[in-house]
Amino acid sequence: MFGWRARLGLMIPTNNTVIEPELALLTPSGVALYTTRMISSRSGYASVSGLQHIVSNVERATEELSITGVNAFLYGCLSTSFVHPDWEASYASHIRKRSKSPAITAMSATISAIRSFNTDDIALLCSYESEMLRLGLNRFAADKINVVSVHSLGISNFSTLSNITNIDIYRSARSMDLKEAKMLCILATDIPSVKIINTLEKDLGIPVISTNQSLLWNVLNELKINVNNKDFGSLFDRKII
Structure with a gap:
């Protein structure tokens, strides 16, 4: 069964x-x-x-x-x-x-995960282009979550998005300014990351979650x-x- x-x-x-x-x-x-x-x-x-x-x-x-x-x-x-x-x-x-x-x-689920760490200051790594990113930031603001740093891949084409790799996400995360961030949130259900979350947490020294x-x-x-x-x-x- x-x-x-x-x-x-x-x-x-x-x-x-x-x-x-x-x-x-x-x-x-x-x-x-x-x-x-x-x-x-x-x-x-x-x-x-x-x-x-x-x-x-x-x-x-x-x-x-x-x-x-x-x-x-x-x-x-x-x-x-x-x-x-x-x-x-x-x-x-x-x-x-x-x-x-x-x-x-x-x-x-993403909001619940952020709140489980008792922090409101987060960095976002996502794939969204400008309009969708604006709407996403509005949503976080409505939930009283403070986004202190954002890095977007700026992709709207599905075929391009489906070829993003864990290595791409790792390198993008390492390139971000995270001085004020208490955690990193990898935002979207269609960018890969679960295989590198542990590695990112060790290398960045802060909690990392994905959607x-x-x-x-x-x-x-x-x-x-x-x-x-x-x-x-x-x-x-x-x-x-």
């Missing part, structure tokens, strides 16, 4: 080639991951209109995962929460009423599944506040 501890249902954009293999690395024994995909863009480029379209797929994706019998729902598109901040809370509430199971978004790592950490906490994932960062020593 697969998923004898928990079955997790994951909703992701069709272009995302990172989150599934990363969560597979992080997922402990007895926990199974089931995924459905949602079309956000047929052009190959990220856009606000594409994110509006992806939300229209959520009900269908939820029904598919409900039939699978999952114990929790993970929404793996971070930028949806930038464009539709009010939608996020209604989505989680709707899922809980419908299935009696927790629903966790990439953004809510994908935060998403799994959050749901395991919600389901009261204890794991020892110290190979993938100090976040797994923390609890939700």
